[in-house]
Structures are given as structure tokens and as C-alpha cells.
Amino acid sequence: MKTNILNIIGVLLIACGFVACNEDNSGSMDVSGDCRVQQLVLNNEYVGAIDMTNRLIKVKVPATFNTKNDMVVTSMTIPSGARSNINVGDHLNMESDKNIHIMSGSLVMDYRLAVRNDEAKLTNFVLEGIKGAINEEAKTVTVSVLATSGIDLSSATFEVSCSEDATCFPSSGSTGDFSDPANPFQITLTDNTAVSTYTILIDLIQRPTAVFVGSAETVEGLNEEEKAAAKWLTSTIQGAAYLSWHDIANSEGILDECKFIFFHRQAPAYNTLKNFKDGEPGAIEALPVLNAYWKRGGAFVLQRMGVDLAAALGAMPEDGCPNNCWGGNGEGGPKMDDNPWTLPVFDKSHALWQGLVSNPNNPEAIYTLDKDYTICNSASQYHWDGVSGAALFSKFDEVTGGKARRLVGNDNEVSSWELQNANGQFGKGGIICLGSGLLDWYSPTTEYVSVYHENMGTILLNAYHYLTGN
Numbered sequence: 030m031k032t033n034i035l036n037i038i039g040v041l042l043i044a045c046g047f048v049a050c051n052e053d054n055s056g057s058m059d060v061s062g063d064c065r066v067q068q069l070v071l072n073n074e075y076v077g078a079i080d081m082t083n084r085l086i087k088v089k090v091p092a093t094f095n096t097k098n099d100m101v102v103t104s105m106t107i108p109s110g111a112r113s114n115i116n117v118g119d120h121l122n123m124e125s126d127k128n129i130h131i132m133s134g135s136l137v138m139d140y141r142l143a144v145r146n147d148e149a150k151l152t153n154f155v156l157e158g159i160k161g162a163i164n165e166e167a168k169t170v171t172v173s174v175l176a177t178s179g180i181d182l183s184s185a186t187f188e189v190s191c192s193e194d195a196t197c198f199p200s201s202g203s204t205g206d207f208s209d210p211a212n213p214f215q216i217t218l219t220d221n222t223a224v225s226t227y228t229i230l231i232d233l234i235q236r237p238t239a240v241f242v243g244s245a246e247t248v249e250g251l252n253e254e255e256k257a258a259a260k261w262l263t264s265t266i267q268g269a270a271y272l273s274w275h276d277i278a279n280s281e282g283i284l285d286e287c288k289f290i291f292f293h294r295q296a297p298a299y300n301t302l303k304n305f306k307d308g309e310p311g312a313i314e315a316l317p318v319l320n321a322y323w324k325r326g327g328a329f330v331l332q333r334m335g336v337d338l339a340a341a342l343g344a345m346p347e348d349g350c351p352n353n354c355w356g357g358n359g360e361g362g363p364k365m366d367d368n369p370w371t372l373p374v375f376d377k378s379h380a381l382w383q384g385l386v387s388n389p390n391n392p393e394a395i396y397t398l399d400k401d402y403t404i405c406n407s408a409s410q411y412h413w414d415g416v417s418g419a420a421l422f423s424k425f426d427e428v429t430g431g432k433a434r435r436l437v438g439n440d441n442e443v444s445s446w447e448l449q450n451a452n453g454q455f456g457k458g459g460i461i462c463l464g465s466g467l468l469d470w471y472s473p474t475t476e477y478v479s480v481y482h483e484n485m486g487t488i489l490l491n492a493y494h495y496l497t498g499n
Contacts, residue, residue, distance in 0.1 A: 063110070063111060066106070066140060070104035071123075088123075089145055092149075092220075092221075101121075111133040114129065128140070129142050149224055151163055154190075156185055160263065187204075188201050194220045196218070197218055216229070238288060240287050242290055243271070246275070248271040265490060278315040292312075292335040298354030298407070306341065328457070332468065333405075333463070352413075363406055364474060369398040369402065381495065386481055397469065402482060403474040411424075432453075434446065446462050447462070461496065
């Protein structure tokens with residue numbers, strides 16, 4: 030009996046040592062055992078960098094290398110007794126990634142073999158929250174800065190996105206002097222044999238093409254929720270800028286080239302048009318200019334307590350403001366757990382909901398929040414006690430004058446909706462009202478990993494294209 034027990038223990042110890050190589054059962058165990066690729070060289074000179082965490086072997090070749098369609102495995106080291114589906118002497122077409130399958134008895138481990146040319150390419154440039162237009166052929170970036178923005182171009186901060194292995198000098202997050210047209214600021218990207226230098230050109234504009242509007246004199250004066258939304262717009266839409274209500278009311282022709290206005294207001298609930306007018310005197314001062322803009326085909330996205338602007342514009346009845354509103358006094362609402370709240374939409378085929386990251390475990394739901402994200406927990410929506418289903422829809426049409434269609438809500442509420450344009454049609458030049466609290470821009474808890482929150486930007490970009498036709 031004692032001998033049998035010892036034999037069983039020995040077999041178990043051997044099995045535990047080998048199972049570490051099995052990708053499906055590795056868990057947190059050491060997977061560096063008998064299945065590990067120790068070295069791989071292509072064409073006698075291109076050595077693979079082995080990333081055991083991601084099971085990736087990346088081979089870098091010069092920027093001008095153009096024969097990836099026929100590369101030879103000239104050296105490969107794997108443990109004694111192990112076998113591989115790819116071996117020394119094999120010719121590989123590395124225009125696409127290959128799978129390396131290592132076997133040692135019944136144990137297996139898979140790697141992804143990738144060959145990448147050196148590349149130093151700029152993919153995004155943002156100066157003080159303003160997106161630049163990249164001309165790859167000319168190696169220039171043009172940043173359209175509103176002349177009245179107040180940005181100090183002599184000491185402005187920039188952020189860069191570039192090719193995965195490239196480094197930037199000066200580094201992303203640095204400040205630079207962009208104020209001298211005769212001596213434009215430059216950045217240099219380097220990835221081994223690839224080097225690219227981009228020249229940053231500043232275009233001082235008088236009239237933006239898209240606007241985030243608020244009560245503060247500058248974007249930095251907004252609360253964190255509004256600021257995050259504003260900076261999304263200016264860093265995403267070329268020619269976008271922040272304007273205050275005062276700017277719009279007192280700067281002749283400031284909206285002449287504008288096609289899209291985004292007004293997101295995180296404030297105590299208004300519930301009525303009168304309360305909105307009392308709480309947003311700047312918006313009311315700018316109302317004549319906004320009305321003229323809307324009537325000539327300008328579009329709006331109105332969010333949270335900003336949705337009441339639609340009634341002030343005449344896009345829906347004056348007594349048609351949302352009647353079920355709360356929050357807005359600050360951040361610090363519910364923090365999401367392992368099952369973040371999802372957005373209940375009435376029509377998933379609408380343009381707003383296209384191209385979103387979905388949860389494979391719940392593909393029909395629309396996610397905008399992640400685990401550990403903290404929302405404001407404020408909303409502007411419609412709800413009438415005892416009214417649901419078809420009766421809710423009829424009531425909603427009655428209150429909004431039949432000029433709206435439902436976007437988001439449950440069986441007994443409508444929390445986001447679309448309004449017709451000045452010509453009585455949905456779509457281009459119309460208004461989208463996002464009253465749902467699940468459409469949120471800023472979390473005071475920063476430890477969350479953004480997966481589904483990226484959908485916020487996609488939804489707003491969809492709205493921009495839908496409402497402007499661009």
C-alpha cells in the first residue's frame with residue numbers, strides 16, 4: 030500500500046510539472062518549462078523577441094525590407110524532446126502572422142510569430158485637447174486653434190499616438206513652443222531604421238466647425254464631467270472648439286461655419302423650462318443666435334440637464350421638458366461591480382449604436398460602463414406613474430408634440446430621444462437628447478480599465494456623422 034501511494038504521488042508530481050505547458054490549464058503556474066521556444070532567427074539575421082506573457086515572438090525587419098513573403102527559419106532552439114510544426118529550413122510567408130505549435134509528449138504550447146517592418150508613423154496628435162490633421166505625405170500636422178481660445182501657444186502641452194514600437198522626441202505629454210510660424214515645432218519618431226520628423230503647423234481660426242458650449246469662460250472652468258466631454262469633442266473632430274455662451278451671444282458670425290453643437294450640462298435638475306432659463310442665463314442670452322443656427326440646419330447633441338435647451342429652441346413644447354430628473358450635484362454615484370449597468374435601447378439598428386464594443390456574454394446589451402467605474406448618477410427622463418408600454422409611448426408623443434422618437438429607456442420610462450430638425454425631419458440638422466445617466470464621461474475612481482467606456486466616444490461620433498451627414 031505504501032509503495033502504491035508513493036507511486037501515485039510521483040505520477041502526480043510529474044503531471045503537475047508537465048501540465049504547466051498546457052495553454053488551456055496554465056492559470057497562474059510557471060509556463061516556462063519544456064515547451065518554451067528559447068530562440069528563433071529568420072534569414073540568418075533577424076532575431077525574434079520572445080514575449081512569454083502574450084505568447085508572441087516578434088521579428089523586426091528594416092523599414093525597406095520587402096520580401097516577407099519568403100523568409101527562412103535559420104535557427105530555432107526548443108527543449109530536447111520537444112517537437113514543432115515550424116522547423117529550421119522552413120520557408121514562411123510572413124505577410125501574415127503564423128502559429129507555432131510546440132509539443133512535448135501530450136503537452137502543448139502555442140505562440141504567434143509576427144514579422145513587422147520598422148515603422149515611425151504618427152497616428153494622432155492632440156495639442157491642448159485639440160486634434161490635429163495629419164498629412165502623412167508632407168509629414169505635417171495642422172492644428173486649428175480658435176484665435177480667442179486663450180491657449181498659450183508658447184508653452185502648450187501635446188499628446189502623441191504612433192506606431193507600436195516607435196518612440197517620440199520630445200515625448201508625448203511634453204510642452205513646447207508653437208507660437209512662432211517662422212520656426213515651427215517638430216517631433217521626431219524613431220523605430221530602429223525608420224525615422225520620421227513631423228512639423229506642427231498652427232492655423233488660427235475665427236469660426237469653428239463643431240462646438241462644445243458651456244457657461245465657463247474656458248474649458249478648464251467646466252466641472253470634470255463636462256470637461257471630459259468637451260475634450261473628447263475637440264480632440265476627435267477637426268476644427269472643433271470650446272465656446273462659452275457669452276462667446277456665441279457676442280461674437281458676430283461665430284457659428285457661421287459650425288454644423289454641430291454639443292451641450293452637456295452636469296447640474297442640479299431643472300424639470301421645467303422656467304427653471305432652465307433661471308439656471309442657464311447664458312444660454313438664454315445666446316438663444317437668438319442658436320435659433321438662427323438651428324433653422325439654417327445646424328445640429329445639436331444635448332446631454333443630461335442640457336436637454337431642456339430643446340424646449341427653449343422650440344424643438345418641442347415649452348411644457349415638454351423631462352419630468353423625472355435627479356442628481357447633478359457632483360460626482361460619486363454608484364461604483365460599478367463585475368456586472369456594469371447596461372443601456373436599454375429601443376432600436377439597435379439606429380445609427381447611434383453601430384460599431385460598439387459588445388460583451389460576448391451579453392451581446393444584445395449595450396455597455397458604456399466598466400467594472401470600478403463611478404458614474405454621476407444623474408438623469409433627465411420621462412416617467413408617469415402607472416403608464417407603461419404602448420400607453421407610455423403615446424404619452425411621450427403627446428408631451429413632445431409628436432416631434433420625437435425614443436432612443437433609450439425601459440418599459441415605463443424614456444431617458445434619451447431624437448427630435449426633428451427645423452424642417453420637421455429626423456436626421457441631418459436634428460437634435461439628439463441624451464438624458465440617461467449611463468451615458469457618462471468622467472469617473473472620479475481611476476482604477477477602472479476602459480473596455481466598454483470607449484463606446485461613449487463611438488456613440489457621440491456616430492451622432493456627429495448622423496446629424497451632419499459628414
